[in-house]
């Protein structure tokens with residue numbers, strides 16, 4: 001056994017091994033989620049879902065906050081949706097918004113296979129429009145924003161309208177390999193995160209922080225906000 005002290009994981013492969021190691025103790029086999037990943041891949045969806053460890057963190061946060069009604073922006077194949085829907089209690093509900101009808105179809109298949117179709121409504125269309133049609137009564141308790149990044153601030157502002165006081169809003173992919181903090185770098189997704197951060201700065205209706213994450217999906221981060 002190596003006792004080297006100078007090991008510094010530097011590649012996503014190193015961090016993938018780290019995730020696999022931790023997951024081997026804490027997550028276990030999950031044929032339903034594995035089937036969702038396979039079905040999504042087989043039907044041509046991109047590999048951009050949250051990682052298993054991140055999905056479980058979302059699940060634990062929903063349970064910790066006692067959330068019954070959850071909003072998701074950006075469904076893809078429903079991988080994160082399954083983690084969220086598993087966390088809501090009997091009578092709870094997840095509303096998830098997705099632009100692409102093919103993604104929504106695959107997500108519906110995966111949710112049905114997971115036995116969760118009754119708990120989840122997949123709404124197809126541009127979230128900038130569909131989110132505005134959602135009503136805050138009954139309120140949502142928890143929102144997870146993970147769609148197109150230029151829409152981040154709009155989705156966040158709408159989520160604030162829908163989520164109750166004391167509820168939580170999480171935004172995925174807010175570090176983007178550190179590029180968000182690199183003044184030399186710009187693209188539409190990075191600018192979407194910067195606009196979100198500027199929008200939250202000085203917003204007295206929320207308290208928020210960013211937690212950087214590293215794992216099999218690389219270097220990124222979650223923004224976690226509580227609605228006052």
Ligand SMILES: C[S@@+](CC[C@H](N)C(=O)[O-])C[C@H]1O[C@@H](n2cnc3c(N)ncnc32)[C@H](O)[C@@H]1O
Nearest residue numbers: 049050074076079080098099126127146147148
């Ligand atoms: C990163 S993926 C979501 C991953 C999913 N939350 C998971 O972790 O399993 C982003 C999704 O947002 C969708 N999307 C992109 N632009 C959108 C928009 N304007 N409105 C709604 N969904 C959008 C994409 O089609 C894609 O399915």
Ligand SMILES: [Mg+2]
Nearest residue numbers: 050146172173
């Ligand atoms: Mg994401």
